[in-house]
Amino acid sequence: MTSLLSSQGQTIDLPLYYLERATKSGFVKVVVLEDDKAKKMLDDEKTKDDVKVLNTKWKVLTWKEQTEITKASTVYNPVDGVQDIDFFKYRDLRIKKCMVGWDMVDDKNVPVPLESNTIDMLPADIVISLISKYDSETSLTEEEQKN
Numbered sequence: 001m002t003s004l005l006s007s008q009g010q011t012i013d014l015p016l017y018y019l020e021r022a023t024k025s026g027f028v029k030v031v032v033l034e035d036d037k038a039k040k041m042l043d044d045e046k047t048k049d050d051v052k053v054l055n056t057k058w059k060v061l062t063w064k065e066q067t068e069i070t071k072a073s074t075v076y077n078p079v080d081g082v083q084d085i086d087f088f089k090y091r092d093l094r095i096k097k098c099m100v101g102w103d104m105v106d107d108k109n110v111p112v113p114l115e116s117n118t119i120d121m122l123p124a125d126i127v128i129s130l131i132s133k134y135d136s137e138t139s140l141t142e143e144e145q146k147n
Contacts, residue, residue, distance in 0.1 A: 009059075010059070010060060011057045011058060011059050011100065011101075012057070012058045012059075012060070012134070012137055012138070013055065013056070013057055013058075014055075014056050014057075014058055014130070014133050014134060014137060015035075015053050015054070015055050015056070016032065016053065016054045016055075016056060016126065016129060016130055016133065017032070017033040017034075017035065017037075017038030017051055017052070017053050018030050018031060018032050018033055018051075018052050018053075018054070018126070019031040019033060019050055019051065019052065020052060030123050030125060030126060032125055032126065032129040033051065038051050038053075054102060054103065054104060054126070055102060055103045056099055056101065056102045056130060057099070057100050057101030057102065058098050058099050058100060058134050058137075059098055059100050060098075060138060061094075061097065061098060065097060069090060069093045069094055069097060070085065070090070072089070072093055073085050073086050073087075073089045073090035073093060074086075075089075091131060094131065095119060095127060095130060095131055095134075096116050096119060098134060099114065099119070099130065099134075100114070101114060102114050104118075
């Protein structure tokens with residue numbers, strides 16, 4: 001029965017591929033790439049240098065951690081007396097609890113610490129994409145569910 005507990009401490013490595021594109025006004029927009037498209041671009045001599053990658057490391061939540069996040073995200077509406085989950089708080093707490101490492105560096109190539117306030121400064125598209133990748137990686141596909 002120890003196999004059910006053996007996943008504790010395991011981590012999942014998830015790369016996020018993206019491009020940086022300047023708009024007409026000079027604003028630099030981050031464009032997240034699907035893994036397949038990124039790999040094709042990386043294989044192409046003309047586009048390989050355009051692709052950037054943020055390597056991230058994630059942990060799988062224990063039941064206790066999941067319960068703590070859910071409780072911390074629960075809000076009470078005094079008007080109708082109903083408790084509900086604040087989805088935005090839930091999502092925020094989840095990424096800050098599950099993502100345990102990254103290889104981000106600043107303009108001087110100094111490692112950027114993975115901290116709550118640093119995650120808050122990321123572009124929304126990046127955070128949403130990271131959460132989506134984590135959810136995809138930790139969920140079974142229909143094919144996997146059949147086995």
